Amino acid sequence: MKHYGIAQWVDFARALAPETDRAAMQEHLASGCSECREVVDFCDKVAAAGREMAGYEVPESAVRLARAIFPTQAQLKPKRVVRIAAELIFDSFLVPSPVGLRATWQVGWQALYRAGDCSVDLRIEPELGSSRAAVIGQISNHIQPEVEMADLPVYLKQGKLVVAEARSNRFGEFQMEYDQQSRIQLCIDIEGGSKRIQVPIKRLVPDKRSVTGRANLGAPAGPTRSGSVGK
Secondary structure, eight states: OOOOOHHHHHHHHTTOSOHHHHHHHHHHHHTTOHHHHHHHHHHHHHHHHHHHHTTSOOOHHHHHHHHHHSOEEOOOOSSOOEEEOOEEEEEGGGSOOOTTOSOOOOOSEEEEEEETTEEEEEEEEEOTTSSEEEEEEEEEESSSTTSOOOSOEEEEEETTEEEEEEEOOTTSEEEEEEEOOTTOEEEEEEGGGTEEEEEEOOOBOOOTTOOTTSOGGGOBSSOOOSOOOOO
């Protein structure tokens, strides 16, 4: 008696098997093969669960967290990607304290970069008592504000490893959560992936050597006055 493989039964359960094979497989089941019937029943249950789950819309926050849990290697693109030089326009850590204040409490970091016609507005918000943080940002075209910056790939990289990724919405906004590490770069692919904006992300960690009154979480891992790409 000829038995069929599980790949064939998966196609059978999803109604993807060729008509000639399907008739033969149906006849095989009718002959009373308990081994294949058990495989078919399992495949039917998996296919039914998949059809039921397809009707649910997964929240974007759940997708973002899943991608952060399972980092993937950045895929090498066959075409050459042009990296656009970025300039740091605003850094919240470089803003002087108001006159008369000896210390300020600053949790998080805000920055504004300019890269070609694009502006990238960023905010890093660390989780208190944790190494995790959230990056919230928006990319826009400051030359032609009416240009929509939607559905752009946005991701955080450490070397060649992608540690978090997302897509910009129709307003050019994006958000990701990640574990803070050194040498993290924020990358945004524009113009169909032919050009890339890449800027450094500050690491916000408690500084145990800080004096009393200083905001520990506001201390950057190292000063960065300009964003450089293409290294």
